[in-house]
Amino acid sequence: MPFDVRISKYVxxxxxxxxxxxxxxxxxxxxxxxxxxxxxxxxxxQPTTVHRxxxxxxxxxxxxxxxxxxxxxxxxAYESRKRLAVPALWAVVLRWTVGRASDRxxxxx
Numbered sequence: 001m002p003f004d005v006r007i008s009k010y011v012x013x014x015x016x017x018x019x020x021x022x023x024x025x026x027x028x029x030x031x032x033x034x035x036x037x038x039x040x041x042x043x044x045x046q047p048t049t050v051h052r053x054x055x056x057x058x059x060x061x062x063x064x065x066x067x068x069x070x071x072x073x074x075x076x077a078y079e080s081r082k083r084l085a086v087p088a089l090w091a092v093v094l095r096w097t098v099g100r101a102s103d104r105x106x107x108x109x
Contacts, residue, residue, distance in 0.1 A: 005029060008068075015071040025064035031071060033058050038075035044068060 009016035015031070023029075028051075035052045041060045042048065044067055053059030060071065 013073045016068070017071070018068050019062070019066055023062040023064065023066040027062040027064075027066070028053070029060040029062055029069070030054070031058040031060065033071075036073065036075070038073050038078070040072050040074070042070045 004020035006018050006020060007015060008018050015033075017029070030053050034056050035050075035058045039050045039058060040047070041050045043060070043062055046063075048063070048069070049061045050071075051059040051061070058071065060069065062069070
């Protein structure tokens, strides 16, 4: 039995949704996002299971009568790599800038 779900908040790494009417028993919400390790879900404030659905999508089990839920993505590996990427980007920009300045000095001579 299909039922409506409305997205109430969609921010990087987090989706809040509201079920329009209570969810029927045995329902699964299929979210059209790629499934990665680090996804967690809460339904009506209680943790629930997140499964892979249709090979790449996210499936969230909904208990009977569910009204709202949250889906979050957190990854320690992503956060640590992000902390390394920013200084690496600045190093590339600095090296490019120094190289350009060095090239200009050689042409001016």
